Each structure stands twice: as C-alpha cells, then as structure tokens.
Amino acid sequence: MTTTVPTLDLTADPVELTAALVDVPSVSGDEAMLADALEHALRTQAPHLEVVRSGAAVLARTHLGRARRVLLAGHTDTVPIADNVPSRREGDLLYGCGTSDMKSGDAVFAHLAATLTEPRHDLTLVFYDCEEIEATRNGLGRIERELPDWLRADLAILGEPTGGAVEAGCQGTLRVEIRTQGRRAHSARSWLGDNAVHHAADVLARLNAYTARDVDIDGCVYREGLQAVRIAGGVAGNVVPDECVVTVNFRFAPDRDAEAAQAHVREVFDGYDLTVTDLSPGALPGLAAPAAREFLAATGTTAQAKYGWTDVSRFAALGIPAINYGPGDPNLAHTREEHVDTRAITGCTDVLWRFLA
C-alpha cells in the first residue's frame, strides 16, 4: 500500500490552512498522517527551523540566539468525527471537526513558523497528539519525559480555543467518589435494611449549601465550583440499596495546590468515605513574566481566568508562564456543529505577528 502524504501550504492564508488541516482526519490515536504532512511541510517550506519527530508529534525551533524563547503549542488530535469532515465554508464561518478545537490555532502557529523567518524571540513549535483522551497518552507528557529540553521557554502559548481572548493559567480539577453505605433488604420488609440512597441526601444537601469562592489572581478572577457530576445507587426494583456513590467534581482556583484542594473537599464531606479518582493541579496565570506582559501588550487587551483545565498546567509545573490563546470558540468544541469564525483566525495571526515580528 502506498500512502501519499497530504500537501499543506504553510504560507497560504491561515484560514485556508485550517481547512486543509481539518481535511486530514486526526482523531486521537490516529494523528500519524497529519503529523507526516506537517513534518514534510515544515522540512520543505521552513528550512530555517530544526525539526524533530516524536511519535505522532512534530517539533520545530529556531536557533537565533535571542534573549527569550516563546513556545507555541497545539494538539493536532480531535474528538471523533460526527459527519463534520471535510470542512466547509459558509460566509465567514468555517465548519468541521477540529476547526475550533484546535486546528485553527495549529494553522496560525504553523503559518507564523514558516513565514516569520527572523522572529524577535526564538520560537519553538510543538504540534502534539492525544490531548483529547486519557492523560497518560498525552503527547506533551511524552515530550516532557523524552525531549525535556524542547520545552524550555520563557512563555508558552497554547492555541486552545479562547475566541481570541487571553486566558491565563487554569483552574485545577479534582474528582472524588463519596460512598454511602447501608444494608440490603427486600423492599417489602424495608425496616430490615438501611437505605444507602437515603443517606446520600446529606451529601447532596452539603453540595446545595456550599458557597464557591471567587479568587482574584493577577487581575484574573477564578470562579470555583463544587458539583455532583454523577450519582448511582440501586440493586433491583425490590431491594433496599446498600450503596450509593456520588461523584463530585471540584474545579479549584490555582491558589490552591492539589493537596489543599483535596483537604478542602475532605473537610466539606467530613465523616464520609472519599476516594480521589482524578486530580490535576491548576496553573497560576504567571502574567508578571516579561514575555507575558509583552504578549498582552501586543493583544491590546487584558487577561481573563481560564476555567477549564488545559495543558498550560504542565508548563506551569515546569515554571514556565503559560497562556491559552486561540481563535476557536470554546463553546463549540466537541460539538457536531463545530465551526470557527475566520475573522478570529486572521485576528490571532495579526496579534502574534505583532508580538513576534
């Protein structure tokens, strides 16, 4: 079997390049063809860059001896296609799987990498795989383990969909299972049992009574939240249940570290059996860093807090200020009708050009 590597024109309008990237399907775990195309395009159209390959990730960088290095990172994978590939254009909107999350960001970065041969800061490009699935497979995590020096930078910009806003840092996320116990019995003789679902009333009451914090850090307001995302209990239609599990998701501001977040949730549900099933620390906005200030000035706007958890926290953990900034619309990510406003693509390209040229 001969596979032809799709051709990508990195010097084309980033709107066209976004469409071209969308038209090469790259559902998580299946990004090899798109990585081949990006690698080939960078090697042939951007000879000023050092290019390496790591699995289905492609990395490229300048060596201009600048005082600072800016890293532009974007994942190339998408959630499963939902009848929305290939892309199609409707006026100013470009529809298709990955248009917002986040091939438009990738397109902007790849275009700048190829066309800005003499940037003011040294540049590192990271196009990585498997962001949309379990954290253990995340391509950025693999690069951190295998090619750590490639992640050195003074500022990291992640092209996640922010609708062109600067979203700084990110909140952490903690998931716990709270288990109530009881004793099974036939529901016709319920007094012989002890209903674990009834016991969950208090767990839910505590959630209802909870007041979430708003935390201001570097002018970004992080709004926390404590929510039941799942509840499950029941054995059969005629049995008093002996167990009920409430899964609670705590989204926490980056002034709490992972330990503090856990301690807080344990305090809220004091007296209950808690199991932590997922814990990802947040990331402080890091807007005091000179490169971050300079980037913000180029955008002519102020930063907002990022609520969702993103890979910026990996950079924060490495001590690198990291920002989410991309043309995609976060509300359209993962939807069947996913699209991007092409004017946002052009706008982001202009801002980054201003910052880097």
Add this chain to the structure above:
Amino acid sequence: MTTTVPTLDLTADPVELTAALVDVPSVSGDEAMLADALEHALRTQAPHLEVVRSGAAVLARTHLGRARRVLLAGHTDTVPIADNVPSRREGDLLYGCGTSDMKSGDAVFAHLAATLTEPRHDLTLVFYDCEEIEATRNGLGRIERELPDWLRADLAILGEPTGGAVEAGCQGTLRVEIRTQGRRAHSARSWLGDNAVHHAADVLARLNAYTARDVDIDGCVYREGLQAVRIAGGVAGNVVPDECVVTVNFRFAPDRDAEAAQAHVREVFDGYDLTVTDLSPGALPGLAAPAAREFLAATGTTAQAKYGWTDVSRFAALGIPAINYGPGDPNLAHTREEHVDTRAITGCTDVLWRFLA
C-alpha cells in the same frame, strides 16, 4: 428425538416428591417437561380428578358436590439454576433450586390431591408457570382469562414460602420514577448550568422524613414502606447533569387500593414530575370467610400479614379469600444456597390433611 416424561410418585412422602420435582429443571418459560410429568402422574395416579392442561400449567379438580371448594395453587417455575440442581439432602435439610420457592408447596398439594380421594371440601389444584418473571406471562393470569371457571373457590391457598406460617392477604407495590431537571454545563463553568442531581436532595430528604404506617386489618399488621430503590444521574465527569431519576418503591397495606396508593405518593412528592412504572394492588386478608377460619383453626395458629406481593392478590381481585401457606423459607428464595427444612414439609402436609380430610 424421543423425550421420556420423568416419573413422579405422588403417593410418596412429600419430601421425596419435593426432591423429584426439583430434579426436573423448570426455569420460567421452560416448565413443559415438569408439566408433562405432573399431568401424567395426576392422570395415572389420581383417576378421581378431572385434569386439564393449559400451556405449561396443569389443573385438576374433584366434583364431589361439597358445599365449599378449596383451591390449592403453586407455581412450578423457578429462578435460574445456580449450580443447585439436582437436589441434595443434608440431615433435615433438602437443598436445591426451588426447594423453598416453591416446589415443596407443590409437592404437598400434589400429594394431597392424589391421596385424599374423598376430601371434606371440593378441591381444585392449579400448578402454573411463569410466576417469577414479568406479570404479563404469568400462567395464573392466562388461566384467569382462558379458564375462568377453574378459579372459582371459597378459599385459595398459595403454597408460597411462609415457613409454615399463615400469611394473609398481601401488600401492594407501586414503583414511580421521580425526575429532577436542570441544565447541562461544563463543570468548569458550573454557574452556567443547573444541577439536577443537587435538586434530588429534596426528594431524598422527603424520603428520610417519611413516617410509614402500620395498619391492622383482621389482626394482621401491615407495615408500609417508602424506599428509593435506585438513583441515577450524570452525563460525564466534567458535565453538570441535567437530569436525575430517583426510583421509589411504595409497599402499601391493602386498605389502600391502587388509586389511593398512587394519590398518596403523588402527595408526598408534590411538585415533582412522577411516572408510575409498576403498580400491583394488595389483597385484603379475607380472614372472616368461613373456610379461612376453618383453615386457621386447623393450623392452630393466627395469621400474620404478608409483606411481599404474591398472586393471592389475583384471587382477592376475584373476591376469593386467599392465604399464603407453604413450607419454604422466604428468606432462602432465589438464593444459591436455597433449601427447605423437610420437617416443615411434613408439618404443612399434616395441617392440610387435618383441614381437608
């Protein structure tokens, strides 16, 4: 293929007959071979009886012109076998699928039918299929539709496991789904949503606050119960759920009819969206009927309320006093270690002999 009909000796000790019935597997829907065996045995060993066949049910009756008719009914099906067929004897205990629920009752009835050729009351025997599964397939329901005159009687005794106690009437059962609604949102921006699981706190609080009635009817105390038997809500680990369903089972005393039971539950959960998924009326004990009093006298004991729902309610609906009375242990029904105390088989046989001889 030639199938040999298993031989059953109806005149043997009912303990031996129980073992023989257990050794012919008859999981619900698969009772034909056992029905063949019972039919053959009744036709050859009880020529004083009129015998008919209805699907996998076998019916038999006397025509002695007695003032009263007593109906003895037992289902022949069992729940799925769990490595517990054939039967095995351990001292006074007989182990095996259906030993308690309710082939020991069937054995007592079949033995009396064959050996009591001149009973004091006319006798009707009903060995029916598909009691352990969905009500629409219940063999007794089919007989009621197709052979209604076979169910005429002054007293019906169901051989359901009661451990030799007289359990009168039965409670009704109502199952409702209570649905709370909300609005989905990403859990990182939970204030954009409305958590349906949190709303279920009030449903559970009402269950916790509920005080169930104890109702005395004919000296039988029916103890009601209102229990969540299931709760389910949740979309994904990062989504504020927009729906939560609490399934509640109300076991109600037979002084409430189906309508009244429903109205009561609607009142308890006033303001909520309720869906009735299952509703079976209870049965009044009917102990004032002469035949019931006479039977009670033969047992030398008093009646207790039956908590679980049984087919006695079908007889109650036909205006026939109906009693649960069988040697099986209700706590062992449907268990892997199901067994019956052989002394209870002998005891029940003696009581019924005293009543009917």
